[in-house]
Amino acid sequence: MAGESTTYVHHPVMVREIEAIFGKVPPGVVVDATVGGGGHAAVVLQAHPHLSVIGLDQDGSALEAAAARLQPFGDRVTLRRSRFDQMSAIVHDLGYGKVAGVLFDLGVSSPQLDLPSRGFSYRNDGPLDMRMDERQPRTAADVVNGYEEGELARVLRELGDERFAPRIAKAIVAARPLETTGQLADVVRSAIPAGARRTGGHPAKRSFQAIRIEVNEELTTLGDTIDGAVDLLQPRGRIAVLAYHSGEDRIVKDRLRNAETGGCVCPPGLPCVCGATPKVKLLRKGARKPTVAEVSANPRAESARLRAAERLEDAA
Ligand SMILES: C[S@@+](CC[C@H](N)C(=O)[O-])C[C@H]1O[C@@H](n2cnc3c(N)ncnc32)[C@H](O)[C@@H]1O
Structure with missing residues (x-):
């Protein structure tokens, strides 16, 4: 899109907490399953010389940014363009058995949200795209213009916690075909009763979140990937997961609790x-939240919930 900046700027969330978690793991490799621009990976590598990093991301431009950011760490870094459900296969292909840690920083990056051409933004007009991996065939336009009304309402309700889901779905179907994020944002806004538009941030926020999660199948493989990550950990290895909405965090909580x-x-x-055999101990019972100071410096941190666990010495 004309005049669009290609600089990758993403401020990683809860970095001191992530740094501390991986300071306590045995020497080895940490898989950063959502390496993005490499912000967390750089912090881990800088602070902990006993660790190397395998970074995965399905977004090609994120991996380019990570490669540039992590270049000073040389052969301590290996990057692969992949969805994180391929983690175990990639780790084994690279010749590793078990790993010292796994980090997930879920959801979208700031550049994905901010670049209008990626089509994630309800604030800047762009094509209805929303694909993290632009090689995938399904776009937001396919969901918005192709789903039946009832299916669209289910997506908005279940993935966006949108209480006006049926009204919004009906309005979208009536306005088809929609081509841009600006058109979608306008239709969503006008479907929400005026009184409710003034609360809870931008009126299209929940609907955009829901459609983005549907397009990228963000919740489909998360639970099984967390189970797989727990099984990849060596004794005293750690898993840390940053989630940004309730649907994600519920899956993380359940899977770590089940491993516990x-x-x-x-x-x-x-x-x-x-006869159950516990695999991990949780590093704390509930989720950690960012500090007030972090949220005021980086409002996108606000919804972050961090959960972490350590593989037991004698886990089967
Ligand atoms: C919040 S950003 C990560 C930012 C990163 N921690 C940093 O410090 O720059 C989330 C990243 O995860 C990637 N992602 C989301 N779901 C994924 C999946 N299933 N497999 C691989 N990457 C994924 C996105 O493309 C995005 O780049």
Whole structure:
């Protein structure tokens, strides 16, 4: 798009917390499953000379930015363009058995949101795209113009927690074909009752989030990938996950909790007799949130929830 900046600027979230988590792992390789522009990876590599990084991302421009940012760390860095559900296969292809850590910083990067040509933005007009991986065939236009009304309403409700999902879906269907993010934002705004438009940020925020998650199938493989990451960890290796909305965080919480109990089905408070073997201990019970100071410096940190766990010495 004319005049569009190609500089990749993304301020990584909760960096001191991530740095501290991976300071305590044994020497080895950390998989940054969503390396983006390499901000977290650079912090980990800088602070912890005993670690190297395998960085994955499905977005080609993110990987280019990561390659430039992480170039000073030389052969301590290996980057692959891939979805994170391929993590175990990539780690094994690179000749590693187990890893010292896995980091997920889920969701979108600032450049994806900010560049109008990527079509994620409800603030800047662009094509209805929203693909993190531009090699994938399905775009936001396919969802917005192709889904049946009921299916569209389900996406908006389940992936965006949008309480006006049926009204918005109906308005989108009536306005078809939609071609740009600006048109979509206008249709969503006008479908929301005037009184409700004044609360909860931009009126199109939830709908855009929902369509983006649908286009990129963001929740489809997350749970199984977290299970796979737990199984890749060497003893005392750690997994850390930053999630940015409730649907993501629920999956992270459930999968880490399941790894903590080993899937135990015994009644709470009674000794385990079902044979479950715990795999990890949680580093803390609930999710950590960014500090007030971080949120005021970087408003995109606001919804971040960090959960982390450590692989037990004697896990099966
Ligand atoms: C919040 S950004 C990560 C930013 C990074 N931590 C940094 O410091 O620059 C999330 C990144 O994850 C990538 N991503 C999201 N889902 C993915 C998936 N399933 N597989 C691979 N990459 C994914 C996005 O393309 C995006 O670049």
